[in-house]
Amino acid sequence: MFNCQQPKALLQACPFYRQSPLTELSYLGQNILFKDESKRMGLGSFKALGGFYALARLIALALEKQTGKAVAPEEYLSEKMLAMAKTMTFVCASAGNHGLAVAAGAKIFSARARIHLAETVPESFAARLRDKGAQVVRSGTNYEASMAAAIKDAEQTGAVHLGDGSWPGYTEIPRLVMEGYTVIAEEMRQAFQQQNNWPSHVFLQAGVGGLAAAITFMIRAHWQVQPKIIIVEPELAPCLQQSTDKGEICTVSGGVSNMGRLDCKTPSLLAFDILQHQADSFVTVSEQEAVNAAAIATDLGLATTTSGAAGLAALLKSRLVNSRSLVIITEQAASEVKATG
Incomplete structure (x- = not known):
């Protein structure tokens, strides 16, 4: 499903790429492995990998269609690539x-980006998008309305809709986004392989599930020692857990979670297809548990948000003993906003 060598090769040719830190810290006598994505490619989140990689591949595919020749990783910033990118929105x-990853990627390649935001999204985030050269359009009162607006925009203007959620009829572009995330799992695999010291449990927070599914797929396919994989969702948005229980995708109802990035009521089709078969269990964390975990992570030197610390919240809630557990700090504290997306 994913070609993990392709994003790795492309990103290694990118001057902005650096491996994110993997550290082991102690809390209340328990050693915890932290993969810190909070400074990934200067954008403050793991999503920098998916948005950047998918956008780059889409430009390359357009150029390959025009020329009939494959684009090598070292050619991604060539004049031909940049010329093609200038024709694309x-x-x-x-x-x-x-959205920030898409905007940053578009700026690097000289393409155009138009990001639809709900009215509830803070203006400070809109300003960050404009700083990356993106056009910002306010669309509707919630994330679902802005998504509908983005899809309509692409249909009417011929722009490329680069979404990170998938549904029947829309899977290839979100698959590319998820393929970018596989770099995280491969970086960890290499480190554990060298140390011969593998985690016993992996806690993966999920919104629509793209990150969790990409890493789960890579663990099952490529890791020498298999851990227990636990998928973590907010109590107010357990869409993957309930969909897995029912054996089909379903939309859940609930209030607005303070874990804004994870407050998704309907899972991604691609993520659900992977996680329902390959994850070991699904758990939820409360609003307060996420707040406490974010504070603990910050005290440990990993300043993050409630969304970024959700995996840690689930680990602490589980009260595992004699384990070597891994959590991912998915974003930096300064990037928190109050809505899903």
């Missing part, structure tokens, strides 16, 4: 880090 809905 990418649109998406966002109230979080995906």
Whole structure:
């Protein structure tokens, strides 16, 4: 499903790429492994990998269609690639880090980006998008309305809709986004392989599930030692857990979670297809548990948000003993906004 060598090769040719830190810290006598994505490519979130990689691949695919020749990783910033990118516009809905990744990628390649935001998204985030050269359009009162607006925008203007959620008939572009996330799992695999010291449990927070599914897929396919994989969702948005229980995608109802990035009521089709078969269990964390975990992570030197610390919240709630657990700090504290996306 994913070609993990392709994003790795492309990103290694990118001057902005650096491996994110993997550290082991102690809390209340328990050693915890932290993969810190909070400074990934200067954008403050793991989503920098998916949005950047998918956008780059889409430009390359357009050029390959025109020339009939494959684009090598070292050619991605060539004059031909940049010329093709200048003819392309990418649109998406966002109230979080995906839109920032798309905007930053478009700026690097000289493409155009148009990001649809709900009215509830803070103006400070809109300003960050404009700083990356993106056009910002206010669309509707919630994330679902801005998503509908982005899809309509692409249909009417011929722009490329670069979304990170998938549904029947829309899977290839979100698959590319998820393929970008596989770099995180491969970086960790290499480190554990060298140390011969693998985690016993992996806690993966999920919104629509793209990150969790990409890493789960890579663990099952490529890791020498298999851990227990636990998928973590807010109590107010357990869409993957309930969909797995029912054996089909369903939309859940609930209030607005303070874990804004994870407050998704309907899972991604691609993520659900992977996680329902390959994850070991699904758990939820409360609003207060997420707040406490974010404070603990910050005290440990990993300043993050409630969304970024959700995996840690689930680990602390589980009260595992004699384990070597891994959590991912998915974003930096300064990037928090109050809506899903």
